[in-house]
Amino acid sequence: MPKAWQMIKRNGAKLISKYLKGYLAYTKIKKLNHLKRMHNNFSYFDKIKHQLEEDAQRKIKYYWDIKKENLEKKKQELIKIRKKKNPHIKASRKIECRQLFVIHIYSY
Secondary structure: OHHHHHHHHHHHHHHHHHHHHHHHHHHHHHHHHHHHHHHHHHHHHHHHHHHHHHHHHHHHHHHHHHHHHHHHHHHHHHHHHHHHHOOOOOOOOOOOHHHHHHHHHHOO
């Protein structure tokens, strides 16, 4: 009888050890898959963030260029108005800050 009990205990221990090794392998693979998914998600969102930053830079530049063009047009209009009032003023004369401020307020 003792040999039979030893064999049963040994087989039970082997079975438990087999399941524990399988469970440990499962948990390692699960952790690796989780880390891989997280890495893929972070890299995806980094790529999206970079694209959004580039799009924002393009839009800002586009509207900044439009604003500069409009401001330049308004400067030219002011120079024309000054020339009409006083023809001796040179076209290259700088416009005063106050007049630009007034133009800026009324442009909106």
